[in-house]
Amino acid sequence: MEKMARKIVVTSGKGGVGKTTVAAYLSAQLAKRGQRVILCDADFGLNNVDVVTGVENLVVYDVVDVIEGRCRAKQALVRHPQYGNLYVLTSSHAAPERYVSPQALKVVLDSFAPQFDYIFVDCPAGIEEGFHRAVATADEAIVVTTPRISAIRDADKVITLLKSYELNSVSAVVNMTRGDLLSTGESLSPKEISSLLKTPVLGVLPDEYSIYKNDFTDIHVAFRILANNLHTGKRRLYDPTKKYVGFLGNVRRALKRSL
Ligand SMILES: Nc1ncnc2c1ncn2[C@@H]1O[C@H](COP(=O)(O)OP(=O)(O)OP(=O)(O)O)[C@@H](O)[C@H]1O
Numbered sequence: 001m002e003k004m005a006r007k008i009v010v011t012s013g014k015g016g017v018g019k020t021t022v023a024a025y026l027s028a029q030l031a032k033r034g035q036r037v038i039l040c041d042a043d044f045g046l047n048n049v050d051v052v053t054g055v056e057n058l059v060v061y062d063v064v065d066v067i068e069g070r071c072r073a074k075q076a077l078v079r080h081p082q083y084g085n086l087y088v089l090t091s092s093h094a095a096p097e098r099y100v101s102p103q104a105l106k107v108v109l110d111s112f113a114p115q116f117d118y119i120f121v122d123c124p125a126g127i128e129e130g131f132h133r134a135v136a137t138a139d140e141a142i143v144v145t146t147p148r149i150s151a152i153r154d155a156d157k158v159i160t161l162l163k164s165y166e167l168n169s170v171s172a173v174v175n176m177t178r179g180d181l182l183s184t185g186e187s188l189s190p191k192e193i194s195s196l197l198k199t200p201v202l203g204v205l206p207d208e209y210s211i212y213k214n215d216f217t218d219i220h221v222a223f224r225i226l227a228n229n230l231h232t233g234k235r236r237l238y239d240p241t242k243k244y245v246g247f248l249g250n251v252r253r254a255l256k257r258s259l
């Protein structure tokens, strides 16, 4: 049988916890490893995947043009100038109010599946129509949360909802983890979050101010580990407390507090 792309929706329930960031970085990491990747923006309201990935000036057609027959599916894929194996499929800027059915989006993504290894679907916040549309296209889900209780509670609701879809796997990513708070026990650990959600944690990402500035920051290391877990099935987790142990760690923690 032909090899088909893994179709993975990145969702959260709560807004602003890092779905788009996780989808974009994971896509870039896997593309860098030689995987052929599509990153689909299924957030038809806020559609910012093109801006986050820096391709906004290269977009000619979007997924709504494909669905409404204005172009062929391939014409809507925007090849990333830096990561040649990464293709971005944007959602509509011109007509955000256009109705796009879950079936129509799924047909477009399925048509790409034989030629790609991964298709990531960036889900909108909330659990309404846009959530359903994004999840209905996928066969795996990554639920992004932060260590905050409000985010975990929403992640839990989403995980319950995901049970009514026939997904092969559901895992969690803990984003914006503060190593300083974790090392003093002021923040829930990935292990505690995993048992609260009854869901395996696929990755831990640090809260990082300079997220878009530097290629050598901890968050890039953490994303590399996350991409490796997803690709190989391994379960190594980035440890955000490492830099907060020992003498230097105490200094860093004290500095972070005073910020
Ligand atoms: N690990 C991180 N450290 C620091 N800032 C982060 C981190 N992850 C995401 N951010 C920032 O948090 C903001 C929200 O992230 P993002 O847009 O990815 O969230 P989202 O879940 O897609 O939001 P929405 O629900 O609106 O779609 C962005 O400004 C992003 O740069």
Ligand SMILES: [Mg+2]
Binding pocket: 019, 020, 021, 043, 122, 123, 124
């Ligand atoms: Mg988003």
